[in-house]
Amino acid sequence: MDNDDVGVLGLPGIESWSPDFMYDFQSAENVWVILDNDEDYAVAGRVDQTMHKIRETLGRKARRIKLPNNINDVCDFFQEYDLDALRMIVDRVPTSDESHYKSLDLTLPPPPMKWMVENMFCEGDINLLIGEPGIGKSWFTMALAIAIAGGQDTFLSHPVLKHGKVLYIDEENPEDLIFQRMTKLGMTPEIAKNIRYVSNAGIRLDREPEVLLEECFAFEPILVVLDSLTRLHTEDENNAGAVAALFNNAIKPLSREAGAGVLLIHHVNKTESSSGYKRSRGSGDITGSPDAAFDVRDLGEGILQVVNYKSRRIAQGHSLYYTIKDTPEGGVELQGGPDIPVPF
Numbered sequence: 001m002d003n004d005d006v007g008v009l010g011l012p013g014i015e016s017w018s019p020d021f022m023y024d025f026q027s028a029e030n031v032w033v034i035l036d037n038d039e040d041y042a043v044a045g046r047v048d049q050t051m052h053k054i055r056e057t058l059g060r061k062a063r064r065i066k067l068p069n070n071i072n073d074v075c076d077f078f079q080e081y082d083l084d085a086l087r088m089i090v091d092r093v094p095t096s097d098e099s100h101y102k103s104l105d106l107t108l109p110p111p112p113m114k115w116m117v118e119n120m121f122c123e124g125d126i127n128l129l130i131g132e133p134g135i136g137k138s139w140f141t142m143a144l145a146i147a148i149a150g151g152q153d154t155f156l157s158h159p160v161l162k163h164g165k166v167l168y169i170d171e172e173n174p175e176d177l178i179f180q181r182m183t184k185l186g187m188t189p190e191i192a193k194n195i196r197y198v199s200n201a202g203i204r205l206d207r208e209p210e211v212l213l214e215e216c217f218a219f220e221p222i223l224v225v226l227d228s229l230t231r232l233h234t235e236d237e238n239n240a241g242a243v244a245a246l247f248n249n250a251i252k253p254l255s256r257e258a259g260a261g262v263l264l265i266h267h268v269n270k271t272e273s274s275s276g277y278k279r280s281r282g283s284g285d286i287t288g289s290p291d292a293a294f295d296v297r298d299l300g301e302g303i304l305q306v307v308n309y310k311s312r313r314i315a316q317g318h319s320l321y322y323t324i325k326d327t328p329e330g331g332v333e334l335q336g337g338p339d340i341p342v343p344f
Contacts, residue, residue, distance in 0.1 A: 014050045019057045031058055032090055034074045037067040063093050116148060116162045116222060116261055117155050119314055121292070123162065123222055126247070126255050126262045128287060128310075130280050131296030136304055137265050138173060139181065139324050140296065141225050143334045144263070146185050148223050149194035156322050157337025164222035167215065167260070168197045171231035175199050184332040196221070206233040206242075209250030216258035224254050228265040229286070237282030247289040255291075264290065276309035292316075303340060 009024060011017060014036060025031050033054055035047045055062045066089075071077045077086070094100055114123035121127055121144070131137045145166040147155040154160060170178060178199055187195075196219055203212060205226075216224065226232055233250075235242040255262045266286060268279040276295035280287045287293055293310035299321075307319050322336025335341060 014047055017050055017053055017057075019053075022057045025058055025061070028061060031062045032093075033062055033064045034067065034077075035064065036073045037069070037071055065089055065093065113313060114162065116160065117144070118159045118161055120155075120158050120308075121223070121261050121263065122313060123261050124255050124259050125291040125313075126251060126264065126289065128264050128266055128280070128290040128293040129296065130266045130268050130276060130293070132268055132298070135296050135298055136324055137296055138170075138227060139185075139332070139334065140306070140322075141168075141227065141263055141265060142181055143185050145195055145223065145225060146182070146187060146191060150186065150188070150191040156320055156334060158320070162222055164194065165219060166195045166223045166225065167219055167221040168195060168225045168227070169201075169203055169212070169232070170197065170199050170225075170227045171201075171203060172227045172265075173199070181332070184330070186331060186333075204233055205250035206235050206246055209253070212250070213253050213258060216254055216260055221258075221260050224258075224260045224262045226251075226262065226264045228267065230267060230281075237286065240283045240285045243283040243285040244289070247285065251289075268295075276307060299340075304336075 007024075007028070009021070031054075033051060035051060036043070038044050038047060051062075051064055065086075067074070067077055071080065115121070116123055129137055129141065144155055145168055146152070147160050148163055149166045151163045152160055173181075178197065182197075205212065230237070233246055235246055237243060251262060251264065254260055267281050269281040271278050273279060276293055277284070277287050279295060280293070287310065290310070291312045292308065295307045295309055297305045297307065299305050302323050302325075303321055304323065305319050305321050308314075308316050310316050318338070320336060320338050321340045322334045323341050325333055325335050327333055
């Protein structure tokens with residue numbers, strides 16, 4: 001900008017703005033507004049209200065310039081910086097063709113969905129699995145981990161389309177039980193190379209979330225299992241703000257930044273409702289935050305139903321059914337699919 005084209009108007013305080021000032025700016029193409037940068041919440045609120053009034057008067061031509069965090073007002077600014085520095089700040093304010101944010105190019109063709117298990121679990125998604133204690137949630141997630149890490153073609157009749165490493169965080173089960181179940185499900189030394197199983201390591205997502213994120217960057221899993229939510233934090237699960245922060249700061253980065261599919265095990269409350277949203281224990285944000293949610297229910301006679309009651313990718317409401325069956329060789333396998341299996 002040329003100094004000859006710039007007019008300057010100073011106000012004797014944030015409360016002194018008047019709509020009558022609009023006549024001083026009628027010919028201006030842009031009005032750059034520099035307000036105080038006070039850290040006090042009350043004062044900062046009054047400053048924001050003043051900016052709102054200025055915009056009401058001048059419309060979109062009023063553009064606010066945010067001073068550096070260590071600068072209180074324009075006088076302090078010019079004690080530290082010169083006019084060129086102010087020009088640099090002005091140049092950072094986006095025009096109509098620019099943005100503060102990275103936006104999607106919607107002219108491109110849509111990318112394919114990165115299904116790990118077709119129509120169930122996708123890379124980069126957060127998935128919630130709820131159910132009563134002892135119903136078989138860990139059997140389900142352990143079998144899934146082996147299917148993905150071991151190169152199996154299907155998981156409960158759904159095609160496994162992507163195989164790779166699995167990071168399994170278990171703050172729930174004792175170590176001997178983990179070994180017994182994984183072995184019965186078909187764990188081999190070759191499959192074990194693709195699974196990093198972290199047992200009772202005291203991981204708390206609300207305290208050091210960046211440590212687990214760094215683990216994902218280093219190990220590069222396509223699936224991260226968190227068993228269970230209750231054991232992985234110390235926040236109040238009924239506090240929506242605390243739950244939202246837990247997902248935003250700790251769980252979402254595992255999926256969106258590290259690119260892994262996250263499967264989060266959680267418990268249900270004592271409601272008689274058949275709705276997965278109401279059965280999920282704690283704040284509604286626990287079900288609202290994931291991309292997909294599944295509810296494991298006991299139908300009796302050894303048959304378990306998994307209801308997909310939420311999905312951002314496919315029509316929710318469909319179910320699959322499975323049984324946890326002992327094999328003649330002393331192992332355990334999950335058998336089932338979209339149809340109710342015959343009781344064994």
